[in-house]
Every structure is written in C-alpha cells, then in structure tokens.
Amino acid sequence: MGEPTHAVHVHHAPKGFIRKYIFSTDHKVIGIQYYFLALFSVVLGMLLSVLFRLHLAWPNANWDLLGKLFPTGMAGGLMTPEFYLSLVTMHGTLMVFFVLTTAPQSGFGNYFLPIQIGADDMAFPVLNMLSFWITFVALVVMVMALFATGGAPLSGWTAYPPLSALGKISGPGEGLGQTLWVISLAIFCVGSLLGALNFITTTLNLRAKGMTLLRMPLTVWAWFTTSILALLAFPVLLAGGILLVLDRVGGTSFFIPAGLVVNEQLVNHSGGSPLLWQHLFWFFGHPEVYIAILPGMGVASQLLSTFSRKPVFGYKAMFSAMLAIGFLGFFVWGHHMFISGMSPYSAVAFSLLTLAIGVPSAIKTFNWLGTLWQGKIQFTSAMLFAIGFVSLFVTGGVSGIFLGQTSLDLYLHDTYFVVGHFHMIMGVAALFGIFGATYYWFPKMFGRMLNEPLGKIHFWFTFIGVNAIFFPMHIMGVAGHPRRYSDASNFNYLSSMHPLHEFITVAAIVTATAQLFFLLNFFWSLWKGKKAEMNPWNATTLEWTVPSPPPHDNFGGKLPVVYHGAYEYSVPGAKQDFIMQDSPEKIIEAT
Amino acid sequence: MSDAEVRVEALGAGDWGGGSLPYAVGSKKFGMWLFIISDALTFSALLIAYGYVRLANKNWPEPFEFYPSLVTATVMTLCLLSSSLTMVMAVAARKREDRPATMKWLWATIAGGLAFLVLHANEWLKLIGEGMRPFSNPWGSPLFGASFFTLTGLHMFHVVTGVCFLGVVAVATGRGKFTSEDVEMSGLYWHFVDLVWMFIFPLVYVLSIHHG
Amino acid sequence: MSHPAGAEHAEPASKLFIWVWIWLLLLTAVEVVLGYEQYPVKLMLTMLMSLSVIKAALIMAYFMHLRFEKLKLVLTLVPALVVILCLFSIFFFPDSLRLMNLGWGR
Amino acid sequence: MVGLRSGTRDAGQIDQREDVNMGLAIALVLVLLCVVSVIMFSGHYWWFPPLISTYTGYDKQFMLTLIIVAIVFILAQLALGYFVWKYRDRAGRKATYVEGNNTMEVLWTSITFVIFIGLGILGQRVWAQFHFAEPPANAMEVEVTGQQFQWNIRYPGADGQFGRTEAKYVDESALNFVGVDPHDPAGKDDIASINRMVIPVNQPVKVLLHSKDVTHSFFVPGLRIKQDAVPGMTITIHFTATKTGEYEIPCAELCGLGHYKMRGILDVRTPVEYQQWLKKQASQE
Structure with missing residues (x-):
C-alpha cells in the first residue's frame, strides 16, 4: 500500500516462491489455492461418508483395521453411534462449506471471473489473498474439531441448539469439538463475505471496454449473483455463530430456554429460543443452497x-x-x-x-x-x-x-x-x-x-x-x-x-x-x-484469447475490447462456427 | 483502431458498457459500501435477535435510571456524532489536498472515538460492579445482560477497529501517502459505526429506563 | 481506473454538515426526552425507531455522501437492506410471540 | 491474431463412431432412469406404512403430486436423452443459430407457475386440517415429553387435569421424569408411561408436545404427522387413529447419540381395552 496513488495498476510478477505461490495476490494462484483446498476437503468428506455408509450397511460387522485407525470411535472395530453422528456432521460441514461453497465460487470464480470480464486482476488483490487465508484457517479449525478431545461435534451440519449449545452435558462431541466447529464457521463467514464483496466490485467496476452486462458469460452472471447472496447471507450466519459461541462459552442463553433437565442435571439457563437459531441459520442456509x-x-x-x-x-x-x-x-x-x-x-x-x-x-x-x-x-x-x-x-x-x-x-x-x-x-x-x-x-x-x-x-x-x-x-x-x-x-x-x-x-x-x-x-x-493450445474447445469467451496458462497480468498489459456477446456460435455467414468476444468481425444480423 | 473505438462506443455505451465505473464511485469506496451493507446485516440480525428474546421474556428488566445511565449514553452519543462531523471535515480537507487540516480533523475524530470508548468502558465496569454478567443479572431475565454485552461489545469492537484504522490513515496522510479515496473510505466506515449506535442507543438504553 | 468525467461533484459546504449535526443532536435530544417521559412501550418503540431511521438516513445521505452520489448507488445498496429487515420482522416476531404464548410451565 | 486463436481441432477430429455410441448411451441410460423410477414408485416395494388416521388427504395430495412430478420428470429426462442422441455431432451436421424464443419462454414460465402454485395451494388443505382446525371438543388430552432418549407419556387421570410440572421436581430415580409437582393435588392421579402411548381407536387425541432437554420430533408414519418437540414450548397437535394395533414412534430430529434408538409405541386399542389399561395403570400409581 506504498504508492501515493492507486490510479494505475502496475503488475509486476512477484519474485520468490512464497510471494508467488503461497501469499500470492494473483487471482489465478488464489483460485488454484481454493481449488486444492476444496480437493482436500472433498476427499476427506468422501472418505468420512464411505465410513458411515459401511456402518449403515453392516452395523455389526467388525472392521479391525478401522478399529486401529480410530481407537475411540471404532473401538474393537465397531462404530459407536456418536462416532457415526460425528462423521455425518463433519461430512456435511466439509462438503457444504469447504467444497460446494469454495470450489465453484471461490476457486473457479477467482480464476476466471477477472479473465472473462477482461480485467487484469480482482479489484482488491490483497483482500483476495486474505479471504483465502481466512478460509484456510477456518478449514484448519474445522479439522481440529474433527480430532478434538471429547469427540468431533455430532449435532449435524445445521447444529440445532439446545443440543449444540448446552456443552458437554448433552452428550459426547458437544464439548470442545462443537465450540471449534462454531468458531470455524464464524471465521468462514468472514472470509466468504470479504470474497463476495471483492467479486461484486470486480464485476461492476473492472469490466473491459465493451463488456456490457448483457455480454457477460453466464458463468460471470452466476458468480456475480452468488456473491450477492453470499454478501447478504453470511453476515446473518455470523451473527448466529457469535450468539452460539457465547451460549457455549459465555454462559448466555440466547438459544436455551428455561427449565431444561439434561441427563438429570438442571440447566442454569433461561429465556432463550431454539427457534431463533433455526431462523438465523436457515436465513443463511437457504441462500447457501443457491450459493x-x-x-x-x-x-x-x-x-x-x-x-x-x-x-x-x-x-x-x-x-x-x-x-x-x-x-x-x-x-x-x-x-x-x-x-x-x-x-x-x-x-x-x-x-x-x-x-x-x-x-x-x-x-x-x-x-x-x-x-x-x-x-x-x-x-x-x-x-x-x-x-x-x-x-x-x-x-x-x-x-x-x-x-x-x-x-x-x-x-x-x-x-x-x-x-x-x-x-x-x-x-x-x-x-x-x-x-x-x-x-x-x-x-x-x-x-x-x-x-x-x-x-x-x-x-x-x-x-x-x-x-x-x-x-x-x-x-x-x-x-x-x-x-x-x-x-x-x-x-x-x-x-x-x-x-x-x-x-x-x-x-x-x-x-x-x-x-x-x-x-x-x-x-x-x-x-x-498433452500441451494445451490457447483455445482447445473453439470457445468464444475471453479466457481463450490468452495463453494457457495466462501470464501474470492476464492480457499482457493491454486490456481487451469486447464486441460480441458470450455465445456467438454457428453464426450464419461467419468465417468459423464461433466468434470470439473480442473479435472485431461483424455479425450480419440474422433475422 | 479508431474504427473499433467508435464501434465500442456504439455497442457498449453508457455506465454499464465496461471500461467505466458505473456508479462513478471508485472500487475502494464501493467495496467499503458493500462491506457496510453486510456488516449492517450482522448488526440487524443481532438487534432482531435482541428484540426476539426481549419479546419472548416477560421478566425483561428495565434497570437503567435516567441519571446517570441515559445521561452517560447521551454524552457518548454526542461524542460519536461529533466525531462523525470532524470526519466529514477531514474528508473535505483531503479533497482540497489540504493535508495538515486533514490530519487535524482525523486526530479530532480519533479523540472523539477514544472518549466514547473511555466512557463506555467505564459504564461496563460500573454495570459489572452492580452484578451484571452475560449469564445473569440482579434484575430479571439473564438475556438482558447477554444481549447488552453482545450488542455493545460488538459495537465497541467496531469502534476500536475504527480508531486504529483512522490512526493508520492519519499517520499515512502525514507522510504524504494515501489517496483522498482512502480517507473517504475510512470515513464511510466511521460513519457506519456511528449509524449503528443510533439504533443501539434507543433500543438498548432508552427502552431500558426504569419506570418511575 | 481514473475518475471519469463528471464524477467529481461540487463539494457541499461545511455549513451544511454542521446543520446536519445539529439536527442529529436535536433528534437525539427528543429521544432522551422520550426516555424521561416514558410512554407505553409500543408507542415508544414506534417513535424511537422512526427517529432512528431519520437519523440513519441523515447520516447516510450527508455524512456518508449518498445524497451526492448517483441515484443508482442508493438503489443498489439500500433496498437489499430494507427488504431483509422487513423479512426478519415479518417472520421472526410471530415465533417470538408464539414462544411467549406456548411457553412451558407458565 | 484471429487465425492464431482458432483451434486446429474441428468436428472431423472427433471419432464419429464414438459419438454415435455416446449419444445413444446417454439416451439409453436416461430411458433406463425413467423406467426404474416408474417401477420403483409404482411397484410399492418399499412404501408408506398403511394409513391409520383421519388425515386421508395426505395420500391423495402425495399421489397427485407424484403423478404431475412423474410426468415432468419423464418428459424432461427423455427430451434430454432424445436431443443428445438426435443432435450429436455427425458429418455434415450444422448447428442452427437460435438465440431463444420469447413465446416459448412465456409459455413454459406460465405453465410451470400455474402447476407449482396450484399444487402448493391444494397442499394447504391437509396442513389446515392439522394446524388450523381446532381439536374436536371430545378430544382426550395426552402430554408427550421428549427426552434423551425416550418419550414420556402422561395422562391427566380421573380429574382430567394435569398436575403442575417444574424442572426442579424432576427425579428420574423416583420415575418422575417430567417433574410433576408432588404438592399439586391435580397431579396425584396423573398416569405416566414411558415410550408407550395407549389411545382408544377412533377417538380424537390432543397431544401437548414438549421436550425437557433438546429438540426431538414426534413422528408416527402411519398417522402421516410429524411435529418437533421444542424445549421451552408446548405445541398442541391432534389426530384420530382409525385402526387398532401397535405403531412405532421414531424420533425424527437429531437429539444426540441415542437418536436412533429413541423409540416409542403408539398403542391403539379398542375403547374397552383402553379403559382396562387405564385402570390397571391407575392402580399401579
């Protein structure tokens, strides 16, 4: 942030491994980082699901090898019900947040949104890097929850209180694991909404000349709409998460009503409402489905x-x-x-x-x-x-x-x-x-x-x-x-x-x-x-006008100018069966 | 090339045609606005949650006395509102390229924020001294303390962040760095912190005054 | 990106801001008086929230400069917030009342 | 510049035979998907447990929705399969430049709107019957309290009044699971039962549903009803069972590690048998 003015973007490819691949501000590197984060999560999430599917099909079978791998959850090769629920919870959470939210939106969106609209980077490259690393921290905390003492959380990916708010007395997995789970989610919210505001600003302010809204590829429309959803939905989950953390560690009772007796213990909370969490969670949760x-x-x-x-x-x-x-x-x-x-x-x-x-x-x-x-x-x-x-x-x-x-x-x-x-x-x-x-x-x-x-x-x-x-x-x-x-x-x-x-x-x-x-x-x-050409699919959008992979500043210092819509295929009278978005070739109006 | 330029103008003319700022607002300012919208939703959700639990609890306490609680809160409001005014002056000065004046107004804004924080911290200590905790209070539903500390705590966190942010901006401005858009962006954030207080003040303080 | 032509507006005078500040203080004073007088809760809530919305609008319009920006910026930002607040109010509070009426052991 | 960008690969480079097979394979798999769906949903190999309640509208609404949805599903999948097969890349095949068709857009938008909203409105009838209709005046009251991991059933006894409950009176060793106030005379004749809810057949029942720890859900598949038991709230539901027999009450809301074994029995008996059971219980109290 040293320059006196940010009026002109000057891109120098960063030198050194760390600046280039780890703490990179290049949207393409960040996109790939998100993709690999999602790849790790999807493999983990899938393995968890295979484990609990095994249990569902053969609940009484003895899996000695797994018993050695998970000495508590599968003691003697038999899966405990709490371990089953933990697996379901972690599978859902990992998949929804760290795969389905990150890979298509933050991963591909980061990589291709700027290129598809003809920009040399995101509007806020440093913020972009920050979003990724915040998400990364969230994932680390979530994986910690999986291995937390007292067991991984087991209240499902929706974490309905009072089960998720009462702490240890409501059963195994509801101690440290659940707390880490909520904290991870709150961190994830911050990362996501920072990412979303970056996407929206980029789409609105950084389109190349001629890239009208009606010429944007539908992928850009999708990432843009998704970002609006994320910007408006994640803050509400953040609020819910703050309240749930406070209920768990601060002794408040936002989601815990009076007069509960859990495991024969009278709970010293009163006045809250389990429905409040459900409202806050699903106000986020449904837009999340569309995200x-x-x-x-x-x-x-x-x-x-x-x-x-x-x-x-x-x-x-x-x-x-x-x-x-x-x-x-x-x-x-x-x-x-x-x-x-x-x-x-x-x-x-x-x-x-x-x-x-x-x-x-x-x-x-x-x-x-x-x-x-x-x-x-x-x-x-x-x-x-x-x-x-x-x-x-x-x-x-x-x-x-x-x-x-x-x-x-x-x-x-x-x-x-x-x-x-x-x-x-x-x-x-x-x-x-x-x-x-x-x-x-x-x-x-x-x-x-x-x-x-x-x-x-x-x-x-x-x-x-x-x-x-x-x-x-x-x-x-x-x-x-x-x-x-x-x-x-x-x-x-x-x-x-x-x-x-x-x-x-x-x-x-x-x-x-x-x-x-x-x-x-x-x-x-x-x-x-096989080495890829510039445009192996004969596609029209701007990412196919640059080398594979694109250089650090995408377009080699000169931003493209756009003349056509995103999907001009098989235009009658055109030289080829596709017209690139930045091709000055004229379209003879087909009526 | 010039032919192409002409065609672009014809095809993609207007604010949404690309290569322009559709709102005539720089990215930083627009990004800050988006952040403010999402942050406003976090506060809205918390305030609605506060209203929700308050409505559902018949034993909601109204323990604040007009003096000193509301008077203190009013002084705090005065601090924030005045710091917003000085912030506006700072932004205007920076637009005139008047760096010394910008710095002067920025430090005044920071002073207003700090005064607010000191008064607020003092009030928290007093309430804690009276036995108010996030999980209980001597007067009624424990959620009174819970929502009070949550709402004002999160707001206080925003004020602290804002003071630090403004400090950075002031120092950078003194060194001849940061554009006028940077100052304006920090201003937007500061006014937003002020704006949130405009809802916390009546909902948390005025509506909790002890009936005579 | 350089500022396109027409983005720089004529800066409003400091006097205007001082007036806005005075208005904000006056409205706050009204709130304080309401707090002193204590009317029925529903009335209080309506009056206080109206005052707060006016104050928020003043801050956004003048201090946050929205009055001097293009109208479409306002139309982009404000409706989303308003719609979501309405949704919260419409769908959250019935359950809050329900909770009160269906409370166990009351 | 333009020449540089155009790829070298054209349609001829793709193996024609492979494409014929691929289009056909997709079409066949989609046809198979439709056939299997129809067989699975019409064969009733696994299906609703028999209906035992007066909420007969449920099954009608389900079948109506199923038929409409099946038509939409099959048409869409078959159209997809057909297009993929018919318009596969072949020698001499040229794509037609079509950007859209506004008449079609309006047509299918309005048709789907009418169908979906129509179904939605029709679907409210059962909902209204369950939630908006008051329980009949002669309905008997039963209190159901969820707990990790059992259903506590309570009957008001001869006086027709439930004894007051409070959390501090809960004493599981004394079998006072719901915390009936021992000082309240109304509670003296209350009849408690764990996991077994006995009701007379054809008798409207009003259930006062709540939970003493976490959220549970009262689900009787045969009755076609489900309602969460929410801590801090007493939610009233009502139903009439029309067939005698024993029916299981699974908990349908995740309530902790024992969720899967939280099993109650809805025991529907003839009125005579019910009275006998009631007497026996009262004498044991």
Whole structure:
C-alpha cells in the first residue's frame, strides 16, 4: 500500500516462491489455492461418508483395521453411534462449506471471473489473498474439531441448539469439538463475505471496454449473483455463530430456554429460543443452497452452449432466472422449519414462495434443453458432465415439489427423502458443475489437457453411481426412514429397508473408488498431459484469447475490447462456427 | 483502431458498457459500501435477535435510571456524532489536498472515538460492579445482560477497529501517502459505526429506563 | 481506473454538515426526552425507531455522501437492506410471540 | 491474431463412431432412469406404512403430486436423452443459430407457475386440517415429553387435569421424569408411561408436545404427522387413529447419540381395552 496513488495498476510478477505461490495476490494462484483446498476437503468428506455408509450397511460387522485407525470411535472395530453422528456432521460441514461453497465460487470464480470480464486482476488483490487465508484457517479449525478431545461435534451440519449449545452435558462431541466447529464457521463467514464483496466490485467496476452486462458469460452472471447472496447471507450466519459461541462459552442463553433437565442435571439457563437459531441459520442456509448450485448452473450453460456449437437458448431468460432465484432465495428459508414449531401461518407463505422459486429453476432447465435442440453436440468429458448436471438437476428439482408443500413435508421432513433431494441437487449436481468446469478449464489453468478417455470412464461411473446412491433414498424416505439414524435395526418398520442400505453402500463404494480415475487423470495430466493450445474447445469467451496458462497480468498489459456477446456460435455467414468476444468481425444480423 | 473505438462506443455505451465505473464511485469506496451493507446485516440480525428474546421474556428488566445511565449514553452519543462531523471535515480537507487540516480533523475524530470508548468502558465496569454478567443479572431475565454485552461489545469492537484504522490513515496522510479515496473510505466506515449506535442507543438504553 | 468525467461533484459546504449535526443532536435530544417521559412501550418503540431511521438516513445521505452520489448507488445498496429487515420482522416476531404464548410451565 | 486463436481441432477430429455410441448411451441410460423410477414408485416395494388416521388427504395430495412430478420428470429426462442422441455431432451436421424464443419462454414460465402454485395451494388443505382446525371438543388430552432418549407419556387421570410440572421436581430415580409437582393435588392421579402411548381407536387425541432437554420430533408414519418437540414450548397437535394395533414412534430430529434408538409405541386399542389399561395403570400409581 506504498504508492501515493492507486490510479494505475502496475503488475509486476512477484519474485520468490512464497510471494508467488503461497501469499500470492494473483487471482489465478488464489483460485488454484481454493481449488486444492476444496480437493482436500472433498476427499476427506468422501472418505468420512464411505465410513458411515459401511456402518449403515453392516452395523455389526467388525472392521479391525478401522478399529486401529480410530481407537475411540471404532473401538474393537465397531462404530459407536456418536462416532457415526460425528462423521455425518463433519461430512456435511466439509462438503457444504469447504467444497460446494469454495470450489465453484471461490476457486473457479477467482480464476476466471477477472479473465472473462477482461480485467487484469480482482479489484482488491490483497483482500483476495486474505479471504483465502481466512478460509484456510477456518478449514484448519474445522479439522481440529474433527480430532478434538471429547469427540468431533455430532449435532449435524445445521447444529440445532439446545443440543449444540448446552456443552458437554448433552452428550459426547458437544464439548470442545462443537465450540471449534462454531468458531470455524464464524471465521468462514468472514472470509466468504470479504470474497463476495471483492467479486461484486470486480464485476461492476473492472469490466473491459465493451463488456456490457448483457455480454457477460453466464458463468460471470452466476458468480456475480452468488456473491450477492453470499454478501447478504453470511453476515446473518455470523451473527448466529457469535450468539452460539457465547451460549457455549459465555454462559448466555440466547438459544436455551428455561427449565431444561439434561441427563438429570438442571440447566442454569433461561429465556432463550431454539427457534431463533433455526431462523438465523436457515436465513443463511437457504441462500447457501443457491450459493452452491448457481455457479454450477453458469458452468452448465457455458458448456452446453460451447459443445452444442449454439448460443445459449434465451440468454436473457437465463440470467433473469438466476437473479430471480437469488432474490426469491431469501424468501423461502422457512421451508426448512415447517415442523419446527414455527408459526403455521408463516409456513403457508413460505410454502407458496418455495414453489414459486421452482419456476425460474424450471425455466433454466427448459432453456438448457433448448440450447441442445438443433445443436451439434460434441461429447467431450466436460460436456458429459454438463449433460449429467441437467439430468441430476431435474431429478433433484422435482423432489423439491414434494418438500415445498407444507402438508407433504409433515411426513417427509427429516427422512431420507430430504437427504436424497438435497444430495441430488446441491450435492452431486453442483459437483457435476465442478467436474465439468475442471475438464473444461484444466487446459487453461495448467496448460495441459486432461485425458479424455479417463474422463469419460469417470463420468459414467459417477453418473450411474450417484443415481444408484441417491435415488433409492427417496424411496426410503417415502417408507418413512428418518435420517441420521446410525442403526435402523431398533425399529421394525425400518428393517425391511436394509437391502436398500446395502445397495446404497455398495454403490457409494464403487462411486468413491471411481473418483480415483479423476485424481489419477488430474495429477498425471498436471505433469504429463498433452500441451494445451490457447483455445482447445473453439470457445468464444475471453479466457481463450490468452495463453494457457495466462501470464501474470492476464492480457499482457493491454486490456481487451469486447464486441460480441458470450455465445456467438454457428453464426450464419461467419468465417468459423464461433466468434470470439473480442473479435472485431461483424455479425450480419440474422433475422 | 479508431474504427473499433467508435464501434465500442456504439455497442457498449453508457455506465454499464465496461471500461467505466458505473456508479462513478471508485472500487475502494464501493467495496467499503458493500462491506457496510453486510456488516449492517450482522448488526440487524443481532438487534432482531435482541428484540426476539426481549419479546419472548416477560421478566425483561428495565434497570437503567435516567441519571446517570441515559445521561452517560447521551454524552457518548454526542461524542460519536461529533466525531462523525470532524470526519466529514477531514474528508473535505483531503479533497482540497489540504493535508495538515486533514490530519487535524482525523486526530479530532480519533479523540472523539477514544472518549466514547473511555466512557463506555467505564459504564461496563460500573454495570459489572452492580452484578451484571452475560449469564445473569440482579434484575430479571439473564438475556438482558447477554444481549447488552453482545450488542455493545460488538459495537465497541467496531469502534476500536475504527480508531486504529483512522490512526493508520492519519499517520499515512502525514507522510504524504494515501489517496483522498482512502480517507473517504475510512470515513464511510466511521460513519457506519456511528449509524449503528443510533439504533443501539434507543433500543438498548432508552427502552431500558426504569419506570418511575 | 481514473475518475471519469463528471464524477467529481461540487463539494457541499461545511455549513451544511454542521446543520446536519445539529439536527442529529436535536433528534437525539427528543429521544432522551422520550426516555424521561416514558410512554407505553409500543408507542415508544414506534417513535424511537422512526427517529432512528431519520437519523440513519441523515447520516447516510450527508455524512456518508449518498445524497451526492448517483441515484443508482442508493438503489443498489439500500433496498437489499430494507427488504431483509422487513423479512426478519415479518417472520421472526410471530415465533417470538408464539414462544411467549406456548411457553412451558407458565 | 484471429487465425492464431482458432483451434486446429474441428468436428472431423472427433471419432464419429464414438459419438454415435455416446449419444445413444446417454439416451439409453436416461430411458433406463425413467423406467426404474416408474417401477420403483409404482411397484410399492418399499412404501408408506398403511394409513391409520383421519388425515386421508395426505395420500391423495402425495399421489397427485407424484403423478404431475412423474410426468415432468419423464418428459424432461427423455427430451434430454432424445436431443443428445438426435443432435450429436455427425458429418455434415450444422448447428442452427437460435438465440431463444420469447413465446416459448412465456409459455413454459406460465405453465410451470400455474402447476407449482396450484399444487402448493391444494397442499394447504391437509396442513389446515392439522394446524388450523381446532381439536374436536371430545378430544382426550395426552402430554408427550421428549427426552434423551425416550418419550414420556402422561395422562391427566380421573380429574382430567394435569398436575403442575417444574424442572426442579424432576427425579428420574423416583420415575418422575417430567417433574410433576408432588404438592399439586391435580397431579396425584396423573398416569405416566414411558415410550408407550395407549389411545382408544377412533377417538380424537390432543397431544401437548414438549421436550425437557433438546429438540426431538414426534413422528408416527402411519398417522402421516410429524411435529418437533421444542424445549421451552408446548405445541398442541391432534389426530384420530382409525385402526387398532401397535405403531412405532421414531424420533425424527437429531437429539444426540441415542437418536436412533429413541423409540416409542403408539398403542391403539379398542375403547374397552383402553379403559382396562387405564385402570390397571391407575392402580399401579
């Protein structure tokens, strides 16, 4: 911050390893840092899920090896219920916050938003670096929670008080582990909202000449909308987190009512309300769902258009739908609380608003189909994942029509139907967005191509695998299987569902193993992959006008000028079947 | 090239066409505004939470006396409001490129912030002396103390941050560094801290005055 | 980025700010008087919140310069905050009252 | 500059045969997805437990939603599969430059809006029956208190009045789980039961639901109802069971390590049997 003026950005590539790769202010390095943070978290989160799936399918089997690995949680090779719940909690938390929020938004967004709008960096490079390191600290604290004395937290990723607020007396995992969990989340909030304000400012102020709002790629629209959601949602979770930390360590009672007797101990708290946390949490939590999925929507639009060699069908409808989803996303948090004891009148309003938000989601689906219609579809691995995204989005979306209805939620709430629903849509659909983006942008980020055959094998295993995992969960929900049960054998009516548990676990293990194809492909290609050209996919957006990988200041000191929309494919009369955004070539108006 | 320029003007004319600042506000200032919006939401959520628990508790205490509690709080308000005024003067001076005047007004602002902090800390100590804790108080619902300390504590944290921030700006200005936008940005933050107090003052103090 | 033409506004005079400051002090004084007089809670709350909103608006408009910025900056920033505050008020407080009415052991 | 940027790869470089297969494979898998879904949801291999309550509207609303959703789901998946197969890259194939179609946008926006909101409004009927309708005047009262990890059931006894409860009277060794005030005469004849809620068939029941420690959720699949038991609140729900038998009451809100074994029994008996049980319990008190 030494210069007297910041009017002119002068970029010198930093020298020295630490400034270049660790504490870098280059948005591209930060993007890759976020990506690797997410990669670490997703592998960890996935391993945790495989562990608890093993337990669900064979609750009485003896896993001696695991018993040695986790001497307390799996003493003698048998999983304790508290360890099961800890795994579920940590799986959810890691995946939602450190994978689905970081990879598509902070990872790819950081790398490609500035390039796609023709900027040489983010508006606040130092703040950008700070956001990453704050997120990193949050992850470190979260991993510490996993290994905390007294056990990892087990109150689920939603951490409903009083269970999460009472401390040790409410059971194992509710001591230090839960405290670290809340602190990690609060830190994460700060990092995310700083990142969000950086994204918004960059998008509005740093677009290159001619990059009008209506020429921005839909990925940019998605990152932009997501940032607005993050900016407005995370502060509310931060407030909730502050109150929960105070309840846990400061002795306050914001979320703890009077007259509780926990484990035969009279609790010395009074006056609080468990519902207050649920309101604060879900006010954040529902927009968070869209924070996870919106970038995936942007990526899917981009890929479907590029590999169908067609403009996005209904570009304006597409970004309007995204903005509508973002806007309405703030009005529907109560659908998580239909049976929570919330006013049933509020529930009616929330229900109708929730169903209304299905409309822009449906618009997006129709427009994706419209993009494929009459196209010239090239089945690259990236495209396969985009097609998979649409299919999963439909599957996950339609089950929302059930859950959005107050009355149907009376039975389906907190059953496996919900688990199946949100895994389909904000879990694997968003993950397919991340995979699609990886196959698409890897050449740009690392200068080498990913192996296509391996990518296709990865796709098929993953696509069929996730359907096999999450589809049966809907059926289990209909049959009334509550979620977060470490062992269903206590209930007669659940016992018939055991074959489904076994089937899901086998599918999960196969799918998880198939991810080795991806990791292998990723790390092998990083060093040995075919060298990537500047524009291997014949795509139109600005990142394909610069070398792979781009130089430190993206455009070599001269910012681009934009003449075209983001998806000018197969324009009649054009020299090629695509027109780059910065190409001065004229479009003969097709009427 | 000039042909291309003409076409760009035609295609992407206006504030949203790229290559311009759509709000005619620099990135730093705009970024600070966005930060303020999100921070305002944190405070809003906390204030709403305060209203929520207060409404749900019949035994909510109103222990403050008009004198000295409200009078002290009024003096604190005066300190903050006046420091906002001096901050405005500092920003204006910096825009005139009058660095000595900028520094003078900035130090005055810091003095106002420090006065607020001293009075506030004094009040906290007094309340703690009377037996008020985050988890209990002698008068009624324990959430009175909890929400008081949370709200004013977080606000105090913001004031401390602001004082440090302004200190950095003042020193840098003295050394001929920092642009007028930097000063303005710090000013926005300071006014926001003031603005939050405008809600804490009536909700936490005026509405907790003991009925005669 | 250099400031585009037209971004520099004519600076309002210091006198204006002093007037705003005086108004803020006066409004605070009204709040203090309300605190001394003590009206019924609902009335107090309405009056105090109205005064606070006016004060906040004054601070934002003059001290924070929003009055002298482009209108669309105001339209970008303020509605989001207002909408969310309305949402909080509409959906949080019914449950607060519900809590009071359904309280256990009362 | 432009020439430099254009890639060297064109459509011809992709193996044509592979593309035919890939399009076909996706189409087939999506068809398979639809077929399996239909079989799974219509075969009822795993399905709702039989309905035992007067909330019959639930199943109707579910089936209506299921049919509409199934149509949307199948159409969308099949369209996706068909397009992917039909418009795959082949020799001589050219993409049509289409930027969109406003008529279509308006059409599908309004159709989905009407369907979704229509379903939403229809769905409120069961909700209103459960939440807005007052329990019938002849409803019997039962108090259900969640606790880690059991359901405490309490009946008001002969006087029809529950004894006062307070946390400080909780004494689990004396089986006073909910903290009935020993000095309150109304509490003397209260009947307590752990994890077994006996009710007469076809008798409206009003349940006063709360929790003494963390949030639990009262879920009886056969009744098609679920309601969180929230500490600090007493939430009233009501239902009428129409079939005798024993039905399980799982806890549906994560309440700690024993969540999975928090099991209650809703024991629906004939009125005569119910009275006998009540008498037996009262004599044991």
